[in-house]
Amino acid sequence: MKKQAIVIGAGIAGLASARTLALKGYKVQVIERSNKAVGASIRNFGMVWPVGQPEGDWYETAMRSRSIWKELCTEAGIWYDAVGSLHMAYAPDEWQVLQEFAAGTDPSRGCEVLTPAQTTAKSGAVITHQLQGALYSPDELIIDSRKAIAEIPAWLEAKHGVEFTWGRAVTSIQYPRVQLGNETLEADLVVVCGGADFESLYPEAYASAPLTKCKLQMMRMAGQPDNWRIGPALCGSLSLIHYKGFGSAPSLPLLQKRYETEYAEYLKWGIHVMVAQNESGELTIGDSHEYGNTHDPFDKQAINQLILDYLRQFARFKNEQLIQTWNGIYPKLTNGESFLTLKPEEGVLIFNGLGGAGMTLSFGLSEKIMNAF
Ligand SMILES: Cc1cc2nc3c(=O)[nH]c(=O)nc-3n(C[C@H](O)[C@H](O)[C@H](O)COP(=O)(O)OP(=O)(O)OC[C@H]3O[C@@H](n4cnc5c(N)ncnc54)[C@H](O)[C@@H]3O)c2cc1C
Secondary structure, three states, rough: OOOEEEEEOHHHHHHHHEEEEHHHOOOEEEEEOOOOOOHHHHHOOEEEEEHHOOOOOOHHHHHHHHHHHHHHHHHHHHEEEEOOOOEEOOOOHHHHHHHHHHHHHOHOOOOOOOOOHHHHHHOOOOOOOOOOOOEEEOOEEOOOOHHHHHHHHHHHHHHOOOOOOOOOOOOEOOEEEEEEEEEEEEEOOEEOOOOOOOOOOOOHHHOOOEEEEEEEEEEEEEEHHHOOOOOOOHHHHHHHHOHHHHHHHHOHHHHHHHHHHHHHHHHHHHOOEEEOOOOOOEEEEOOEEEEEOOOOOOOHHHHHHHHHHHHHHOOOOOOOOEEEEEEEEEEOOOOOOOOOOEEOOOEEEEEOOOHHHHHHHHHHHHHHHHHHH
16 A cells, blocks of 8 residues: 655645655545645746856756656646746856856856847847846756646646645644644644744744845736747846856956945845746746745835836837736745754654745755655
8 A cells, every 4th residue: 555645735745746746655645724726936037047056966956856846747738938047147247257157157157148149040039238248057947837837736736646726724733643723633743834824733833943034026028020039038137146056257246245235225135137938928026035924915106116116227119018916925045045944843844945046946955855865
């Protein structure tokens, strides 16, 4: 008889865990409190983003996730776009960082610095005024996360026999029992992937973990005329100080210092600006980062305006009509680590704290974690 696993939460961490456990031979049941996942996993850019990870283990884990995404999407008929990414430089110190980064990465990654002409050949959206050049990385993949997170459960059911229970919250766990209100389930292994809900299950375990919550503001522009595509996902240079991946560039601290003076308002709200295009041509634009355990639910128009102002420095689009704004919240570790596992009792694993890289890391990381558990 197969061992039973219960996974709580149908965001990307829960879906990745369900896949991994099914492959390990478990009969898996996923329990999601909403009728469909509506947490961080559907509110993001859908960027599978190896270039943001430090070279070595983290880059490799991101690349493992990327290959799982490609395989899964191909099998399940889910759209993805392996467009790569462009980081633009408009000042000599930004250009210096990009060049140092490219020189320091393993040549097999295919990262290269591009002249302005080469950059605009890759993307007609890039602004050429004062453009020094850009870094092109071929690894980045765009997923339409709203669709993908909704469609992966059917694939997990069909391919791996994973069972989904929607619209039921897990109210408590006392291993091996999992309580859904009055209903009691039992499992050999329970994996809790509850995202930003630290309050409902094992609040004491969460309270002692180095965790906070990060609120991000996002926007969407309409689809583009004549199926116009922007090519790679686009980033301005503020992203260089946001992602750990660029930490290898010796000149980065100098750039950070300049930004602290010249972009103080941007740094105050944790703003860096990126753009991804989905299947129907719409542009997902963000984002900001505010930290704290309780966030007010209202968005700040001033933050969205700062994001749009910065965007205008590096990209223009044929249709810039804003059609949506929203925010998302993810758990963020305060000790600099990239994920959190806790074992609040025998047979129970909490997998959380993926910060801004859950789409990038979950598939690869869940394999590493579950294989070691
Ligand atoms: C605006 C934004 C942009 C981002 N951009 C990117 C990006 O481009 N690339 C990237 O790699 N990462 C990105 N991220 C990060 C990524 O989205 C997160 O790391 C990831 O979605 C976290 O997944 P999760 O499954 O842990 O949480 P969630 O997606 O929040 O899922 C948790 C689920 O658990 C359920 N749940 C909680 N408690 C219970 C309970 N008691 N019973 C039943 N169900 C429960 C919730 O309903 C929810 O569906 C972004 C995040 C945000 C917010």
